[in-house]
Amino acid sequence: MTRATEAATAGAIALVIYIAAWIGVIPLPQTFYEQILPVLPWWSLVSFGAYSLGSIGYHLMTFEDCPGAYQELMGQIQEAKIELSAKGVPIS
């Protein structure tokens, strides 16, 4: 099963449950039916958007710059050039 099939299956199940609730097949308290059900899809969408932005933002903030790795590499490149030249490898 591809990820697309999985996503479509999950979406279809959610849609069927939602429609069933909407047309009254699934009995619900009046408050839930009037106050929550109409906004549930938008709430899901906004929540997912907020989660996405939060996730990207958090990982952006914690993205390491690792200047130490750069310094270390520069030193090792110099060392390698000296050693290799001594062994007769052409270094430009």
Place this chain on the structure above:
Amino acid sequence: MSAHSVLHIDDTPMTDKYSVLLPTYNERENLPIIVYLLEKTFSQANIDWEIVIIDDASPDGTQDVARALINVYGEDKILLRPRSGKLGLGTAYIYGMQHATGNFIIIMDADFSHHPKFIPQFIRLQKQHDYDIVSGTRYRPGGGVYGWDFRRKLVSRGANFLASTMLRPNASDLTGSFRLYKKHVLARLMEVTVSKGYVFQMEMIVRARQLNFTVGEVPITFVDRLYGESKMGVSEIVQYAEGVWRLFVTV
């Protein structure tokens, strides 16, 4: 002396050998240095190794440098396997694998963005859990990237979030190309992977999940191309999004 120790003649496992595939095109400056760093890492860690250089007919003399390296390190350690022209990364891996004598294959870039110092960690983790693949990751704590501005980081994070959410693979760095594979696992993945270019590495790790291969991860520091420029324009982003979509509907 117990019977056990008498009977226990040889408890050393078949020795593992690690073949590094280095596809090159105009890497005359970088190649000797990356080979030097690899050799140093392997001999310090006492690891059996070889490097397979797959050069796509570089006009800059990369192969002359490779031959000089063979003189220094020996033709059992440095295998130069040139090809007639630029034939792409996927076929370079297949070609390199045909010449590799190790039972493990290491794939990395020759431009110093991937540092050999992480390879012993890859190997240790692989041995601990018998993973089929160990992937370097820039996105886990301890990893990171040098040389990216805010925009580049944002694009990278956004792209990775999109792919992770849609494809749900067993790895955090989908486009990373610093990985250790069991040889037969890489061969199997090459059989089923169809993408080219930017999406290629991502398809490999997504297919690995599909084929139930196990994946371990080691955080790596990634020093972005010192000599070249790494392109990340609109056309790359579109190409990437198309690739994610194709994998979403096919794998």
